Amino acid sequence: xxxxxxxxxxxxxxxxxxxxxxxxxxxxxxxxxxxxxxxxxxxxxxxxxxxxxxxxxxxxxxxxxxxxxxxxxxxxxxxxxxxxxxxxxxxxxxxxxxxxxxxxxxxxxxxxxxxxxxxxxxxxxxxxxxxxxxxxxxxxxxxxxxxx
Amino acid sequence: xxxxxxxxxxxxxxxxxxxxxxxxxxxxxxxxxxxxxxxxxxxxxxxxxxxxxxxxxxxxxxxxxxxxxxxxxxxxxxxxxxxxxxxxxxxxxxxxxxxxxxxxxxxxxxxxxxxxxxxxxxxxxxxxxxxxxxxxxxxxxxxxxxxxxxxxxxxxxxxxxxxxxxxxxxxxxxxxxxxxxxxxxxxxxxxxxxxxxxxxxxxxxxxxxxxxxxxxxxxxxxxxxxxxxxxxxxxxxxxxxxxxxxxxxxxxxxxxxxxxxxxxxxxxxxxxxxxxxxxxxxxxxxxxxxxxxxxxxxxxxxxxxxxxxxxxxxxxxxxxxxxxxxxxxxxxxxxxxxxxxxxxxxxxxxxxxxxxxxxxxxxxxxxxxxxxxxxxxxxxxxxxxxxxxxxx
Amino acid sequence: xxxxxxxxxxxxxxxxxxxxxxxxxxxxxxxxxxxxxxxxxxxxxxxxxxxxxxxxxxxxxxxxxxxxxxxxxxxxxxxxxxxxxxxxxxxxxxxxxxxxxxxxxxxxxxxxxxxxxxxxxxxxxxxxxxxxxxxxxxxxxxxxxxxxxxxxxxxxxxxxxxxxxxxxxxxxxxxxxxxxxxxxxxxxxxxxxxxxxxxxxxxxxxxxxxxxxxxxxxxxxxxxxxxxxxxxxxxxxxxxxxxxxxxxxxxxxxxxxxxxxxxxxxxxxxxxxxxxxxxxxxxxxxxxxxxxxxxxxxxxxxxxxxxxxxxxxxxxxxxxxxxxxxxxxxxxxxxxxxxxxxxxxxxxxxxxxxxxxxxxxxxxxxxxxxxxxxxxxxxxxxxxxxxxxxxx
Ligand SMILES: Cc1ncc(COP(=O)(O)O)c(C=O)c1O
Ligand SMILES: Cc1ncc(COP(=O)(O)O)c(C=O)c1O
Ligand code: FES
Ligand code: FES
Numbered sequence: 046x047x048x049x050x051x052x053x054x055x056x057x058x059x060x061x062x063x064x065x066x067x068x069x070x071x072x073x074x075x076x077x078x079x080x081x082x083x084x085x086x087x088x089x090x091x092x093x094x095x096x097x098x099x100x101x102x103x104x105x106x107x108x109x110x111x112x113x114x115x116x117x118x119x120x121x122x123x124x125x126x127x128x129x130x131x132x133x134x135x136x137x138x139x140x141x142x143x144x145x146x147x148x149x150x151x152x153x154x155x156x157x158x159x160x161x162x163x164x165x166x167x168x169x170x171x172x173x174x175x176x177x178x179x180x181x182x183x184x185x186x187x188x189x190x191x192x193x
Numbered sequence: 194x195x196x197x198x199x200x201x202x203x204x205x206x207x208x209x210x211x212x213x214x215x216x217x218x219x220x221x222x223x224x225x226x227x228x229x230x231x232x233x234x235x236x237x238x239x240x241x242x243x244x245x246x247x248x249x250x251x252x253x254x255x256x257x258x259x260x261x262x263x264x265x266x267x268x269x270x271x272x273x274x275x276x277x278x279x280x281x282x283x284x285x286x287x288x289x290x291x292x293x294x295x296x297x298x299x300x301x302x303x304x305x306x307x308x309x310x311x312x313x314x315x316x317x318x319x320x321x322x323x324x325x326x327x328x329x330x331x332x333x334x335x336x337x338x339x340x341x342x343x344x345x346x347x348x349x350x351x352x353x354x355x356x357x358x359x360x361x362x363x364x365x366x367x368x369x370x371x372x373x374x375x376x377x378x379x380x381x382x383x384x385x386x387x388x389x390x391x392x393x394x395x396x397x398x399x400x401x402x403x404x405x406x407x408x409x410x411x412x413x414x415x416x417x418x419x420x421x422x423x424x425x426x427x428x429x430x431x432x433x434x435x436x437x438x439x440x441x442x443x444x445x446x447x448x449x450x451x452x453x454x455x456x457x458x459x460x461x462x463x464x465x466x467x468x469x470x471x472x473x474x475x476x477x478x479x480x481x482x483x484x485x486x487x488x489x490x491x492x493x494x495x496x497x498x499x500x501x502x503x504x505x506x507x508x509x510x511x512x513x514x515x516x517x518x519x520x521x522x523x524x525x526x527x528x529x530x531x532x533x534x535x536x537x538x539x540x541x542x543x544x545x546x547x548x549x550x551x552x553x554x555x556x557x558x559x560x561x562x563x564x565x566x567x568x569x570x571x572x573x574x575x576x577x578x579x580x581x582x583x584x585x
Numbered sequence: 586x587x588x589x590x591x592x593x594x595x596x597x598x599x600x601x602x603x604x605x606x607x608x609x610x611x612x613x614x615x616x617x618x619x620x621x622x623x624x625x626x627x628x629x630x631x632x633x634x635x636x637x638x639x640x641x642x643x644x645x646x647x648x649x650x651x652x653x654x655x656x657x658x659x660x661x662x663x664x665x666x667x668x669x670x671x672x673x674x675x676x677x678x679x680x681x682x683x684x685x686x687x688x689x690x691x692x693x694x695x696x697x698x699x700x701x702x703x704x705x706x707x708x709x710x711x712x713x714x715x716x717x718x719x720x721x722x723x724x725x726x727x728x729x730x731x732x733x734x735x736x737x738x739x740x741x742x743x744x745x746x747x748x749x750x751x752x753x754x755x756x757x758x759x760x761x762x763x764x765x766x767x768x769x770x771x772x773x774x775x776x777x778x779x780x781x782x783x784x785x786x787x788x789x790x791x792x793x794x795x796x797x798x799x800x801x802x803x804x805x806x807x808x809x810x811x812x813x814x815x816x817x818x819x820x821x822x823x824x825x826x827x828x829x830x831x832x833x834x835x836x837x838x839x840x841x842x843x844x845x846x847x848x849x850x851x852x853x854x855x856x857x858x859x860x861x862x863x864x865x866x867x868x869x870x871x872x873x874x875x876x877x878x879x880x881x882x883x884x885x886x887x888x889x890x891x892x893x894x895x896x897x898x899x900x901x902x903x904x905x906x907x908x909x910x911x912x913x914x915x916x917x918x919x920x921x922x923x924x925x926x927x928x929x930x931x932x933x934x935x936x937x938x939x940x941x942x943x944x945x946x947x948x949x950x951x952x953x954x955x956x957x958x959x960x961x962x963x964x965x966x967x968x969x970x971x972x973x974x975x976x977x
Contacts, residue, residue, distance in 0.1 A: 057508055062574050084576040100576040104500035204618040226596040232898040263655030266812040266822035296812030296821055303811050402794055402825025418694050419690030420658040430658035433794025507623035
């Protein structure tokens, strides 16, 4: 298993670690049983993601995808952020080993979960549809991914 | 490279310089096929004969009981499949432990598909089997008991002599995977009543791709690799003369130096364990505190994940491994850590430091300086750590 | 040593100096376990990935179709046992030839005991199978056809492409033992429609104890050595990184240099054959005269016995081998020579000269000078020679 230089860079110097103060969008996905938990917090103003931070319990790829995903959505509109796919995160990291694909799915899901939380808080009646379609077939699949 | 601190000697060890020197003639001028009749062939034959004597002496066996293989995995596969297919008319039951290496477990899984029945003895929280459990597991149909000498992840040393004795009383063949124990525990196969023993050269500063299987005289097991008449007709394939020579010298060296090594590594190990327990909160030593390989240190650190820990250590030029099976490309936590009762999320956050003869106290001190910082950094990043005492 | 004339390149070859140089870093500093996550582990992983690409390119395969093993014998055992156990619900019939290497024949004998049925195709006096025989041997229950690419004793090259085509038409898996053909015959597994192919590194100036099995993408065979997740989970055991690297460079070298080698060795071979036929009466060239390995010369000399011949050559520092199975510790004459129709007493008196890239015309000339004298000397000692024309 080999990580790209980009993955190692985002792992060793993760961007946006921590928690956004006065967050109005918080999402956590995964569970400790399958080895990954990702928590994303955001401050959304005027439909723009003003700030975003993450906390992750997971492998090198999980940390790197969290870091990259937060970079990619920071300053974007909510709608653009929802268009972020795990593939885009992987590409931005110059790829991931096959068994680590699901870590990028988790990042996509965590963003989605945070935005759902924002909709719910703001009383917006929208459902975010995000997540795994059994894409990587290495992590036990859907059922393991528990959305909060 | 020079400043690398290598703490993964349970995964593999550097080939000893003097062992390589002994191999060099057979990697260059003495390339003859050991089965050939002419001079350079006879020279290889003589080297292999001597190597077999050397290995036998180190294990307390006869030379005719030593068979060279391509490694620990082949030895394990051969011992188990060879015995079971030879004895299947006598019974179909095998006893093993829940914490064996995959070379044993996956081999047994394959046999289960063919109709063999396997009992996996549980272990206690320290990773020890119970002799009573073993006794109770024996049936009329039991043909093989295979118990590892020492565990590769948590270092626990099993009561092999007692287990072998029980097997002998019941007339059941006893095999042990001693891949991790060689050079760390004194082993005499005849005195201990062991029927088959697997070893792998690269675990004791010998060459990769070389192993051996000891098969007690008179024990009939089926061949695994069929073909030419090498290894008394029991293991085919042109002999890897340099590998065989290398294995034999590495084994000689590691058994001759065992007292010194055990003394040195036990001291280093216990120093490291004590310091880690003192400086890092929410940690758990995995494996038995004293019945443990002299070179093995295995900790779980709560709230963090093993792979991240390894990568951060790597950035400090410290090579270690995770207790988890991450290395095998699998996302499941280690079956060994689950077997000693760790919950999944803790099993994910384990670190194995395995010492070798070449390690020093200075290297341990570097680890003791870096590890607490890294664990803390990862905990600060972990959503699981929030709200725990000492967290921000 | 320097004056040794080594003519037994079909038994084994010297490890090429530049191949050993490529292996050295992995025998010294780069000892990391390829499954480990840290730097020296990743370096081994990268070396293995590159080696796999290199091997795949030489064979016309994809990298994902190449699996490293401990040698030709393991590759043969794995291919056959793995395929047969995976397909046994589809049928139990296997087709092979009477002249396969023991790694194939003894493996099939073991399967026969388990209820598989094997057809051994006969060969003609040159050692060639007949494609019609092959067609006629196919049954509804045939699951595997395994035919060696070139014979190790008499050098005959079989019609592999045609045989593979027939197998494909019938939907039967086709395996070839190409241990002797590598570096002497151009092979492209995809173009030739080969499903599995075995090779062994020490036959083409690579390291001993290293082989590979090509398994066509999509072909499912059972694992042979169960355990860790190495080799995409299909062949367990800590990777022999130096061996893998060595195999790959040796293969690259021997396939890149194939035209030159074939040209050179064919000329040497035909020169030697012609001279021997001219100077030694009562001799017979074994194997096909043109469909034969460029490095293979195999003669039977009537009235004499092979081992004596080899010992006398050895005294002249010429290393060669007998066509007979003396090397395997058995006294039976070679099954290959019997299969081409030689009577027992002639089959006993055979000599195999197998040339390698390093051999020269000067060396052949030494042989051509010594051989007639030795043959004559042995004949003068032979009771069978009495009364034969030219005898004293
Ligand atoms: C045709 C053939 N197949 C298989 C083998 C076995 O290869 P190895 O001895 O390297 O296992 C050999 C050589 O011994 C051979 O010549
Ligand atoms: C306990 C144990 N058994 C078997 C093996 C397999 O040995 P190898 O990888 O050399 O085939 C190992 C190491 O990988 C081990 O630690
Ligand atoms: S978080 Fe465990 S594999 Fe990525
Ligand atoms: S993310 Fe892997 S199957 Fe869902």
